[in-house]
Amino acid sequence: MKILPAPTALSQPYWDGTHEHKLLFQQCVRCGTRWHPPMPLCPNCHSGEYTWEPSAGVGAVYTWTVVEHPTHPAFADKLPYVVAVVELDEGPRIVANIRQCEPYAVKGGMRVQVLFDDVTESVTLPQFVPSPAAAGEG
């Protein structure tokens, strides 16, 4: 069992991007403001002209929780798992799991990098793993 995103017209480019293993965020053509989740216009200058820019996929854990208690059958066999808010180096923040890491080893500010998980033929979820540099720092 899986829970998958149901894209809207607004978010479709984001999910098209992840399918191609690109992590995209919106960037205002006029003033350069960047944001996620998607919005129809720039929250700073109200321009409707924006582009979808690729992130380098590197960032830091802003906050996180270790989920120990099941809320849905799709996640019953994944416990415990980490849900985090990752701040990309470009600025926008993304909700994702932290994978390939002991759940209680996740720390605030921990450097992470994106891992694209092809969960079905048509859907890819961006996930995050500790970046090799951070692992080296111990």
Add this chain to the structure above:
Amino acid sequence: MYRAAAIVGIGQSQFGRKLIKTAWELALDACLAAIVDAGIDAKEIDGIIRYDAPNELVQQGLLVRSLGIPELRWFSNAPYGGEATGAVVSHGAAAIAARQASCVLIYRSLSQSTSGRMGRADDRYGQAEEQYASGDRTPGGEFSAPYGLLSPGQVFAMWASRYKYENSVSDDDWARAMGTLAIQQRQYAHNNPAAIMKDRSLTWDEYLQARVINWPLRLFDLCIENDGACAIVLVAAERARALREDPIYVLAATQSMSPLSEPIATYKRDLTEFVVPEASQRMYRDAQIAASDVDVAELYDATSFMALKSLETWGFVKRGQAWKHLIEHGTGPDSPLPVNTHGGHLSEAYIHGMNAITESVKQLRGTAANQVKNAEIAVAAAPFGSAVVLGR
């Protein structure tokens, strides 16, 4: 708005985990009790304000016809779940001050045993092998549900986690601070005949040994899910004085929102500042008091962390200091600021903040189960920007 409107009636239904009554019946129990307490006729009600929230099944029309209200001339909904706590009073007092209504009924009714729990999402997206989540809300939207971010408690845990990290609170101090709230509230509940947890002990051992639900929140840091309803009747100050000797005045009420602060906030840039400080300052200025004048605070606590953070948000302690305040002073009857004297959502019942308002009124009338001596000013507050200051 200062002292323009007053609460003259409060009412509540039975609180329980699985009651026979429907949300409609529970709402009627609470509303009729408030109407009787106010000493008014139901036909006088010309305004109704309700929570616009998940699991709210009782819309205004059901009450207008079942209470036989001839004409409702002002009705509104306050959005975002518990963030309606102060907002419903703000809407009601504003309507009265603007002479859009003269007698306003405000209520919240939940029947989670029939309409669904917030802590579970089992059937939210159907039963199929592949289920789909839409919209950008958190928890449960397209950018969060695929990652298992499905319950409010999980987002609240991320708020708590950031706070703990940013303030370098050790695991031991964290447990002591959060446990102080949870255990004190249980002790308050022991004296409260209406509390669901009245007869359930909670020792430090039980608190500390309980399982983690979403780290850093343990089992007893999360509220009850239940059935129940509360209601109040609000009228203009002059009418209030004619109705009873002890009307409880609305000194100020507030609603506040800033970018990405909409509940349940996940993307807000600073997740340890829930509300712009101006909102709290404005509220106390409007109420013509300082936060230090408040005698008792009923702080929305879907998790104990919300009450902890509200001590900072609503000006009772400095930012980043609430965990220390809790460890050093607690929230008991003799502490500098008693908190959640009914037991709160953790131990009385989860009525989305309406029981914080009814408890505030009881404290100011001098009729509370855990009466704070000479309580003159009370604050009932939700964490993300909605609060009310009440006074005798």
